Structure formats: structure tokens, C-alpha cells
Amino acid sequence: xxxxxxxxxxxxxxxxxxxxxxxxxxxxxxxxxxxxxxxxxxxxxxxxxxxxxxxxxxxxxxxxxxxxxxxxxxxxxxxxxxxxxxxxxxxxxxxxxxxxxxxxxxxxxxxxxxxxxxxxxxxxxxxxxxxxxxxxxxxxxxxxxxxxxxxxxxxxxxxxxxxxxxxxxxxxxxxxxxxxxxxxxxxxxxxxxxxxxxxxxxxxxxxxxxxxxxxxxxxxxxxxxxxxxxxxxxxxxxxxxxxxxxxxxxxxxxxxxxxxxxxxxxxxxxxxxxxxxxxxxxxxxxxxxxxxxxxxxxxxxxxxxxxxxxxxxxxxxxxxxxxxxxxxxxxxxxxxxxxxxxxxxxxxxxxxxxxxxxxxxxxxxxxxxxxxxxxxxxxxxxxxxxxxxxxxxxxxxxxx
Amino acid sequence: xxxxxxxxxxxxxxxxxxxxxxxxxxxxxxxxxxxxxxxxxxxxxxxxxxxxxxxxxxxxxxxxxxxxxxxxxxxxxxxxxxxxxxxxxxxxxxxxxxxxxxxxxxxxxxxxxxxxxxxxxxxxxxxxxxxxxxxxxxxxxxxxxxxxxxxxxxxxxxxxxxxxxxxxxxxxxxxxxxxxxxxxxxxxxxxxxxxxxxxxxxxxxxxxxxxxxxxxxxxxxxxxxxxxxxxxxxxxxxxxxxxxxxxxxxxxxxxxxxxxxxxxxxxxxxxxxxxxxxxxxxxxxxxxxxxxxxxxxxxxxxxxxxxxxxxxxxxxxxxxxxxxxxxxxxxxxxxxxxxxxxxxxxxxxxxxxxxxxxxxxxxxxxxxxxxxxxxxxxxxxxxxxxxxxxxxxxxxxxxxxxxxxxxxxxxxxxxxxxxxxxxxxxxxxxxxxxxxxxxxxxxxxxxxxxxxxxxxxxxxxxxxxxxxxxxxxxxxxxxxxxxxxxxxxxxxxxxxxxxxxxxxxxxxxxxxx
Numbered sequence: 001x002x003x004x005x006x007x008x009x010x011x012x013x014x015x016x017x018x019x020x021x022x023x024x025x026x027x028x029x030x031x032x033x034x035x036x037x038x039x040x041x042x043x044x045x046x047x048x049x050x051x052x053x054x055x056x057x058x059x060x061x062x063x064x065x066x067x068x069x070x071x072x073x074x075x076x077x078x079x080x081x082x083x084x085x086x087x088x089x090x091x092x093x094x095x096x097x098x099x100x101x102x103x104x105x106x107x108x109x110x111x112x113x114x115x116x117x118x119x120x121x122x123x124x125x126x127x128x129x130x131x132x133x134x135x136x137x138x139x140x141x142x143x144x145x146x147x148x149x150x151x152x153x154x155x156x157x158x159x160x161x162x163x164x165x166x167x168x169x170x171x172x173x174x175x176x177x178x179x180x181x182x183x184x185x186x187x188x189x190x191x192x193x194x195x196x197x198x199x200x201x202x203x204x205x206x207x208x209x210x211x212x213x214x215x216x217x218x219x220x221x222x223x224x225x226x227x228x229x230x231x232x233x234x235x236x237x238x239x240x241x242x243x244x245x246x247x248x249x250x251x252x253x254x255x256x257x258x259x260x261x262x263x264x265x266x267x268x269x270x271x272x273x274x275x276x277x278x279x280x281x282x283x284x285x286x287x288x289x290x291x292x293x294x295x296x297x298x299x300x301x302x303x304x305x306x307x308x309x310x311x312x313x314x315x316x317x318x319x320x321x322x323x324x325x326x327x328x329x330x331x332x333x334x335x336x337x338x339x340x341x342x343x344x345x346x347x348x349x350x351x352x353x354x355x356x357x358x359x360x361x362x363x364x365x366x367x368x369x370x371x372x373x374x375x376x377x378x379x380x381x382x383x384x385x386x387x388x389x390x391x392x393x394x395x396x397x398x399x400x
Numbered sequence: 401x402x403x404x405x406x407x408x409x410x411x412x413x414x415x416x417x418x419x420x421x422x423x424x425x426x427x428x429x430x431x432x433x434x435x436x437x438x439x440x441x442x443x444x445x446x447x448x449x450x451x452x453x454x455x456x457x458x459x460x461x462x463x464x465x466x467x468x469x470x471x472x473x474x475x476x477x478x479x480x481x482x483x484x485x486x487x488x489x490x491x492x493x494x495x496x497x498x499x500x501x502x503x504x505x506x507x508x509x510x511x512x513x514x515x516x517x518x519x520x521x522x523x524x525x526x527x528x529x530x531x532x533x534x535x536x537x538x539x540x541x542x543x544x545x546x547x548x549x550x551x552x553x554x555x556x557x558x559x560x561x562x563x564x565x566x567x568x569x570x571x572x573x574x575x576x577x578x579x580x581x582x583x584x585x586x587x588x589x590x591x592x593x594x595x596x597x598x599x600x601x602x603x604x605x606x607x608x609x610x611x612x613x614x615x616x617x618x619x620x621x622x623x624x625x626x627x628x629x630x631x632x633x634x635x636x637x638x639x640x641x642x643x644x645x646x647x648x649x650x651x652x653x654x655x656x657x658x659x660x661x662x663x664x665x666x667x668x669x670x671x672x673x674x675x676x677x678x679x680x681x682x683x684x685x686x687x688x689x690x691x692x693x694x695x696x697x698x699x700x701x702x703x704x705x706x707x708x709x710x711x712x713x714x715x716x717x718x719x720x721x722x723x724x725x726x727x728x729x730x731x732x733x734x735x736x737x738x739x740x741x742x743x744x745x746x747x748x749x750x751x752x753x754x755x756x757x758x759x760x761x762x763x764x765x766x767x768x769x770x771x772x773x774x775x776x777x778x779x780x781x782x783x784x785x786x787x788x789x790x791x792x793x794x795x796x797x798x799x800x801x802x803x804x805x806x807x808x809x810x811x812x813x814x815x816x817x818x819x820x821x822x823x824x825x826x827x828x829x830x831x832x833x834x835x836x837x838x839x840x841x842x843x844x845x846x847x848x849x850x851x852x853x854x855x856x857x858x859x860x861x862x863x864x865x866x867x868x869x870x871x872x873x874x875x876x877x878x879x880x881x882x883x884x885x886x887x888x889x890x891x892x893x894x895x896x897x898x899x900x901x902x903x904x905x906x907x908x909x910x911x912x913x
Contacts, residue, residue: 010850252438252661259434277437282576282659284440287500320575322774323502323749391502391658394509397897398500 051078052175059179060186063144063152065093072096075176079168081156083136088152089114099136099157102129110153113141119170121161135159140166142173146181193365205355208261208298215267230267233260241291248398251318251325252284254293258316261294265301273305276315283318286325287398288389289362295355296329296373296385304333304383321388328386335381345373356385363387366396405722406547409730414562417737420578440661441576447672449576450656452583454481454673455680456532456739457539460586460732462798463681465704467688471619471626473636474688477798478681480640482674484647489670492648494663495820495898502658503749504651504812511819513888514827520834521815522754525651526781527838528808529747532650533785534792535800536740539705542794543732546706547725553790559733560786563740567748567778576659582738587680589731593712593724594683597690600715609692619692631859634866639802642865646805649812651750652742662902687711705797708732744781752777795849802863803845810837810868814876822880823895826887829880837872840864 055074061067068086072094076084083097085106095103109127112120122139129136136157144152154173156165212234219227237260266273297314305312315330344357360373367389377383431437441449459481466474501507505521508514537556544555601607617624617632625632647653660666687708694714698704709732712724757773794800811834818825818833841864847853848861860867880887888894 250661252440255434255438259438262434275432275434277431277434279437280575281439281441284438285658285661322745323753392500392506392510394513396500 048078055176056179059176060183062183062187063088063093063180068093069096071176075154075172076156079156079165079172081158081165081169083157085110085155085157086152087114087155089150093152097157099129099134101131101134102127102136102157106155109139110141110155113143113153114150116143116150118143119166119173121166123161127157140169142169144173144177144180146177146184151177151180205298205302207302208264211268212264215264219267226267230264233263236260237264241294243290247290248287248396249290250284250398251286251288251293251327254288254290255279255284255316255318257291258294258297261297262301262314269301269305272311273301274311274313276313278315278317280318280320282320283325283327286318286389286391287393287396288325288327289366292359292363292387292389293327293329295359299355299385300329300331300333300383303336304331306333308333323392324388324390326386326388328384330382330384332382335377335379335383337379338375338377341375341377345375359387363389367393403548405726406729409726410544410547410558410733413730413733413737414558417562417566417741420566420575440665441659443660443665443668444672445576445580446656446659446665446669447676448580448583449659450579450653450669450673451676451680452579452581452586453656453738453742454650454653454677455583455586455735456801457536457543457732457736458798458801459680459684460590460735461539461543461705461708462535462796462801463684464687464691464708465706466796466798467685468691468707469627469704470629471617471624472622473624473626473632474798475685476636476640477643478684480643481647482677482681483640483644485670485674485677487644488648489667489674492816492820493657493666493670496654496816497657497660497663497666498898498900498902499894503655503746504649504816505750505754507819508815508830511888511891511894512825512827512830513890514830517827517830517834519754520831520838521812522750524807524811524834524838525750526747527842528649528804528812529651529743529750529781530785530788531807532801532804533740533743533747533782534789535794535797536736536743537786537789538794538800539797540733540736541789542703542706542797543709543729543736546702546709547729556786556789559736559740560782562737563744564778564782566737566741567744567781568775576656579656579738579742582734583676583680585734586731586738589727589734590680590683593728594686596720596724597711597715598686601690601693607693609689610696611692612696629859630854631856634859635863638859638863638866641869642802642806642809642863644809645813645817645865645869646807646809648816649808650804651746652739655746664902690715703794703796705794740782744778747781748774748778751780756780792849806845806864806868807838807841809865810841810872813869814872818873818876818880820895820898822877823891824880824884824887825876825891826880826883826885828883828886829876829878832879833872833876836875837868840868840871844868 051074055071055078058067058071058074063086072084072086073096075086076096081097083095083099083102085092085096085103086094087107087110092103092106095106109122119140119142122141124137127137127139128134137159138161139155139157140161141153141155143150144154154169154176156169158165212230216227216230216234219230237257240257240260262273262275293316297316300314305314312331312333315328317326317328317330319326341356345360347357347361356373356375364372371388371390374386375383376386459478463474463477466477496507499507499510501510504525505518508521509518537559538552540559541552541554541556544550544558545552612619612626614626614628616628616630617626619626623632623636629635657666657669660669691704691707691711695707695710698707698710702710709725709728712721712728715721716724752774756777757770760773760776814833814837815830819830844861844864848858852858853861
């Protein structure tokens with residue numbers, strides 16, 4: 001092994017780099033210090049705000065034993081009390097500070113406030129314990145009111161109470177209640193989104209059901225074997241579309257469902273409907289949202305080709321582009337007005353082509369706004385709908 | 401005359417690579433039959449593709465050169481390169497596929513639910529990729545110089561340009577079939593000349609190799625320390641350990657496992673890879689031994705890595721030597737190109753996704769498209785290792801590749817093994833392990849390259865695997881035990897997902913009525 005490096009040069013270079021780095025570091029330090037000159041009041045304000053934001057982050061998970069315990073320390077330092085307790089309507093959720101032996105009694109201390117008596121001040125008679133060294137002699141209890149219901153209480157303990165502490169406790173309690181209310185809203189929003197997704201997924205267009213059954217009926221006498229085949233495809237299709245478990249599937253599975261759909265449509269269209277597939281085999285294991293491709297194919301058939309005179313072709317392409325897979329559905333049908341499609345994607349126009357807006361909304365919700373549908377169309381020029389999905393996205397699994 | 405053959409072969413390989421890169425999917429099938437379109441890549445084909453991408457300059461030229469220069473101990477290298485896949489098979493393949501991760505940073509994020517670990521993993525992917533790219537570029541320069549006598553930067557630059565173009569176009573790598581063909585091309589380019597040379601050797605009356613010896617040992621004796629490498633037993637075991645565990649951390653190999661439809665297919669693929677690699681490595685030592693027969697002395701100032709390319713001219717003469725040399729040179733360039741573009745793709749992906757795209761968006765206020773960003777990333781992915789490859793004298797191809805294995809075995813292998821098999825892995829533990837492993841491995845590499853030491857210290861720095869890998873495992877386990885609060889909340893659920901066979905969950909089953 002020969003070394004092609006002149007050792008002193010290497011050491012010199014490394015040394016110079018370290019010195020330059022250290023100088024840069026020093027410079028940025030001194031800059032930030034000169035910028036950060038604050039008065040004592042400002043600093044106190046900023047510190048309080050910072051503590052509040054730390055506590056708020058915990059409380060945004062809702063009012064539970066864990067979040068209360070995490071937030072209690074910050075709340076105590078905001079109140080500068082000796083000890084604080086957070087109770088809900090049933091029990092003590094958290095105790096922070098000295099005098100842990102008061103904890104079992106904290107819930108009964110908070111009873112008046114929990115019953116709706118507003119902020120109450122407790123003196124020695126109510127609070128004091130047998131321990132002569134214990135300095136927790138009085139307390140302020142403020143209720144946590146969310147949506148006009150008392151959901152808990154915040155108690156600040158100390159050797160003596162004054163109007164300042166009472167006021168501060170009341171304000172902090174109101175702030176905590178606001179945070180808990182926000183947590184409730186968060187939860188409701190998540191639930192609403194899940195419900196919306198469920199509703200979106202379970203949409204099989206009534207036209208399709210009607211047309212399929214009519215097509216199958218036309219074969220029952222002439223070709224019972226084919227009618228049976230089609231009926232089975234229809235059964236499989238509905239099972240796939242209506243299954244509850246699993247928000248995601250593989251592209252291979254999704255294409256299989258497109259096949260079922262197209263077999264049924266071909267029974268109606270006959271030779272007028274041609275299919276072209278250009279699928280990179282590497283893209284088949286990609287995880288995609290359930291029913292992301294089939295509604296687009298349905299849109300191509302129903303809006304692109306149904307109105308067209310003569311045969312039409314639907315081309316499904318899946319390309320493997322490194323960490324992403326690009327899927328596009330193209331038809332050579334009647335096309336559409338781009339303004340109309342824009343309206344559909346924005347959800348402003350109520351149209352019967354629910355597929356486009358639905359898939360677009362779901363893709364954006366799962367992968368972010370960058371990865372929605374891209375639609376290229378003009379009247380009489382067919383339509384091409386393209387979207388990309390990442391091969392991996394956090395929290396996206398088949399069969400979750 | 402012989403130049404002409406070789407240059408034609410190299411030109412052909414480069415041109416085909418570029419054409420396939422430019423046309424991409426258009427070369428694949430169009431059909432109207434869902435059954436044909438829905439066929440996933442079979443394990444056999446995927447295994448060929450993995451092997452095609454894995455067999456790099458180090459395998460094609462480096463192993464023969466090291467066997468020639470340093471004797472019997474180096475026969476462990478091809479064993480280690482292959483055994484890595486056995487370890488991968490038993491410990492990692494199926495659970496990794498079930499995790500749904502495409503790259504190593506994806507796995508880190510999925511398992512540990514931490515952006516910090518993801519960032520560290522991306523930095524490591526970039527580092528390992530660069531380290532692995534350096535010998536590919538150096539090998540190209542060396543091969544070009546050996547067959548034409550041109551300066552070595554010509555060959556390196558050629559590979560850099562071809563790799564950049566095909567990666568920036570984004571086409572070549574995506575096609576499993578093309579990479580699978582690469583394996584069979586490389587195998588043919590290595591095996592056919594080897595058989596012809598062996599036949600010529602038999603016709604010459606099978607002359608015995610010249611067996612050199614020096615103060616410390618003899619070329620043919622294992623663990624003799626021939627070539628002035630002391631502590632040969634330690635070095636051999638340490639190298640073997642690093643190769644066994646390093647394979648699972650190579651970024652360009654793991655992305656191919658995503659192509660398997662499920663964990664079972666991932667296992668089958670790995671088994672096939674072991675077979676294919678074994679077949680390939682049967683032929684590499686032949687060149688080393690024949691070199692000792694026909695070329696007892698290499699021309700002054702040439703590295704043993706060019707041995708395979710010089711051998712045909714020494715054994716045969718006239719057109720036969722020219723054709724054999726051209727086949728070997730073409731095969732070598734196929735090895736540089738396929739491995740380098742696989743690596744460049746992974747590195748560019750990591751740079752693009754985790755470093756560049758968000759920043760570029762901020763700077764250009766949303767003007768830069770994803771493709772522009774990826775092209776900048778691809779440029780960075782090839783330019784940095786090219787600069788390194790010209791700045792440093794070549795150390796020997798297999799030796800430099802060994803460094804990449806050392807880093808990967810000290811960082812990703814503990815992360816993967818513990819991440820897949822131990823619930824108690826905490827975020828802090830993973831971070832500590834990655835930092836300690838990468839830091840110490842890089843320090844050992846820099847020290848052993850810049851100021852080579854003798855004795856135990858020299859051996860321990862040159863082959864850090866045997867002490868570093870257990871150390872990193874220990875750091876991760878101890879840190880994780882000390883920080884139980886940082887165990888990701890979903891660890892139990894994630895592990896269930898990694899280890900539940902698909903037949904139980906009913907997901908991704910390619911069945912058809």
C-alpha cells in the first residue's frame with residue numbers, strides 16, 4: 001500500500017480547515033449574542049411564553065394522566081407555586097412539586113370548583129396537614145371549563161395565597177382549558193377525515209351497477225357460461241370495492257380490480273373498447289391507496305369513450321422512476337374542457353365524474369399537495385390523467 | 401491492433417448503456433392482456449439483476465489482482481462477498497421487504513419513527529456510496545490505461561459521463577431485465593476467456609506457477625503473512641466479518657429487494673443470488689493463478705488490478721489475444737457502469753430527497769421541478785467521488801471497496817439486525833451506534849490511508865471489523881437499555897408487521913382464479 005499523500009501537507013490542510021471552522025463558529029456566536037440583547041422584562045416574557053408553548057405541546061394530546069404529568073412541571077414554573085395538582089372530574093391526574101403526601105386529598109380539595117363554584121381559595125383549615133414542617137398551608141383552585149362544562153381543576157398550593165396567585169391560577173386554568181378544547185377539535189377533525197375517506201372509498205357508481213347487471217342479463221339466455229363468469233367478476237369487484245379493512249393495496253392488486261371492471265365494461269361495449277397496458281414489472285409491488293386507479297379508468301371509459309363514435313382505446317401506463325412510481329391513464333375519447341376539470345378537482349363543480357375529484361383529494365391527503373392528479377385534456381383531444389406515488393411513505397402499509 | 405479491439409468493446413458497452421438509458425420503458429412490452437402485464441419480476445430474474453449490480457470492479461479485476469499479489473489468504477474475499485448474502489438471507493431479507501421500505505433511510509424512519517435517524521442514515525448512504533464509487537472510477541481509468549496506454553483520467557471520465565447521463569435520464573436502472581442481462585454478460589466476459597486461457601495453459605503442458613516467497617511467508621501458504629502483512633489471522637477474520645455484515649448495508653443492493661412482491665420472494669431471490677455469485681467467483685482466482693504462471697513480474701508502476709487485462713497478451717498471441725482482451729475489457733466496463741450507476745442512483749436519491757429538494761424549493765421559491773433537483777443531485781453524486789478518485793493514488797480496487805464494507809458493517813448492519821430482531825432498540829441507541837460506528841470507521845480509514853502504521857495498530861486500523869462491529873453493537877444495546885423512554889411507541893406493532901408471513905395477513909398474494 002502506497003500513500004499518495006504528503007503527510008505534512010495533509011496535516012496542514014486539516015489544521016487550516018479546523019481553524020476556519022472554529023472562526024466561523026465564533027463569528028456566528030458573537031453575532032447572535034449582539035442581536036440577542038434584551039431587557040429583563042422582555043426576557044421574563046419570552047421565558048414565560050416559551051414555557052407556555054412547551055406545556056401547550058403536551059396538552060394538545062388532551063387531558064390525560066400522561067399529558068397532565070408532562071405539562072404539570074411547566075405550569076408550576078409559570079405560576080411559581082410550591083406545588084400544583086391537576087384533577088379531572090374523577091381523580092387526581094398529576095401532582096408536581098413538594099408535599100407529595102397531599103396528593104390523595106387534592107381531589108377533595110378541588111370538589112367545590114369541580115361542582116361549579118368557580119375559583120375558590122382554601123386556607124389553613126382546609127389544607128393543612130399533620131406534618132408541622134409542611135409549608136403547604138393554603139391553595140387556589142381554578143376550574144377547567146371546556147364548552148361550558150367543568151372537565152377538571154387546577155390547584156396551586158403554597159404557604160399563603162394572595163390575589164396575584166389567585167388571578168394567575170385562574171388565567172392559567174383558562175389557558176389550559178383552551179388547549180384542551182383545541183385537542184378535542186384536533187380529534188374531531190381526524191375523525192371527520194377518516195369518515196370522509198370511508199365514504200369516498202365505498203362509492204361504486206350506480207350507473208356501473210345498473211349497466212353491469214343489464215349486460216349480464218343480456219347474456220343469461222344466449223351464453224349462460226359467460227354470464228356466470230361476468231357475475232363472478234362482478235362479485236369480486238364489489239367485494240374489493242366495499243371491503244372495510246385496509247386503506248392501501250399493491251398496484252398489482254389494484255390493476256387486477258381494473259381488469260374486473262374492464263371485463264364487465266367490455267361485455268357492454270364489445271369491440272369498441274380496446275385496452276393497452278404498458279406496465280413496468282418493478283412498479284407492481286408499489287403500495288397505492290385502494291381504488292386509486294379504477295375510478296380513473298372508469299372516468300376514461302364513461303366520459304371519454306362512451307360519447308365517442310367508433311372504437312376507443314384506454315392506455316394504462318406504470319413507470320418505475322427510482323423512489324417513485326408514475327401511473328397514467330389515457331383515453332382517445334371526447335376529452336373535456338380544462339376549466340371544467342379544474343373546477344371538478346377544486347371541488348367547486350358538482351359533476352357526475354366523482355372519480356377524478358375523489359382520487360385527487362385522497363392522494364393529496366395521504367401524500368401531500370405536491371402529489372395530486374395531473375390532467376391533460378382538451379375538447380376532442382382525449383384525456384390523460386397522471387399521478388405519482390412514492391414507493392415508501394411513513395405510515396403507509398398494505399393491510400394496515 | 402489489440403487496442404482497436406478493446407476500444408471497440410468498451411465503446412460498444414458504453415453506447416448500449418446510454419441507448420437503454422435513453423429509451424427506458426419503451427423497450428418493454430405493450431400488451432392488452434392483464435395477465436401478461438401483471439406478472440411481477442421472478443426471483444430468478446431479480447437475483448440476476450442484484451448480482452449484475454453487485455459484481456463491481458473489485459470482483460471483476462480486484463480479486464484476481466489481490467490473489468496474484470498477496471496469495472492464498474485473498475481467496476477469502478470472494479467467499480466473504482458471497483457469504484454476506486447468506487447473512488442477509490437469514491437475518492434481514494424477508495422482514496426488510498415486509499417493512500415496505502425502499503431505501504435504508506426509509507427503513508430507519510419506518511422502524512424508529514425518527515427524522516434524525518433518517519437524516520443520519522441518508523448521510524451514511526451518501527458516504528458509503530461515494531466511498532464505493534471511488535474504486536469504480538479508478539478501475540475504469542486503470543483498465544483503459546492497461547488496454548490502450550492512455551492516461552487513466554480518460555477511462556474514469558468516460559464512466560463518469562456515461563453514468564451521469566444514464567442516471568439523470570433515470571431510465572437504465574429501473575429495468576430489472578437490463579441489469580439481469582448485465583450479470584450474464586459479465587459472467588460470459590469472465591468465464592469464456594478463463595476457459596480459453598486454461599485450455600491454452602493445458603496445451604502448453606500445464607506449467608507450474610512461479611511461487612514467490614519473502615521474509616514473512618510464501619505466496620501459496622494460507623495465513624503466512626506473505627507480502628509483509630503481519631497478523632494475517634486477525635486480518636483475515638476481520639475482513640471476513642466486515643464482508644459478511646457489510647453486504648446488508650450497501651444502498652444499491654437493498655433497493656432491488658422492493659421489486660420482490662413479498663418476503664418469501666425476497667428470500668428466494670437471496671438464495672438465487674448466493675448461487676449466481678458463487679458461480680461467478682469460481683473464475684476470478686483462475687486469473688490470479690495463471691498470472692503467477694505467465695506473468696511472474698508485472699511491468700513497473702502498474703497495479704496488480706490490471707492483471708486480468710494483461711494476461712491474454714501474455715498467454716496467447718495475435719487476434720486471439722486481442723479478442724480475449726477486448727471481451728475482458730468490455731466486461732470490466734460493464735461492471736464499472738452497472739455498479740456505478742446503481743450506486744449513483746442511490747446516492748442521488750438520498751441527496752435529492754433528504755438534502756436538496758426542500759432547500760432548492762426555498763431558494764428558487766418553488767420554481768425548481770423535482771427532475772431539476774434530481775439532476776443536480778446526480779451531478780453531486782458522481783463529481784465528488786470522481787474528484788476523490790483523481791486526488792488519491794489508487795490503493796487497489798478490492799482494498800478500497802473493503803473500506804466501504806467496513807463503514808457499512810459498522811453502521812447499517814447493527815441498525816438493521818437490532819432493528820429487526822430487538823424490540824428494545826431506542827432512538828438514542830440507534831443514533832449513538834450510527835455516530836460511533838461511522839466516526840470510528842472513518843477515523844480508521846483516514847489514519848490507515850494517510851499514515852500507515854505497522855504492527856497490531858496497523859492491522860487493527862486497516863481491518864477494523866473485528867473490534868469495531870462488536871463495539872457498535874454494544875454501544876447500541878447499552879445506550880438503548882439506558883434510555884427506555886426513547887423506544888419508539890409503535891415498536892411492537894412494527895416488529896409484528898416485519899415478522900408476520902404474508903400468508904397470514906392475506907396481503908399481496910399474486911393469486912388468480
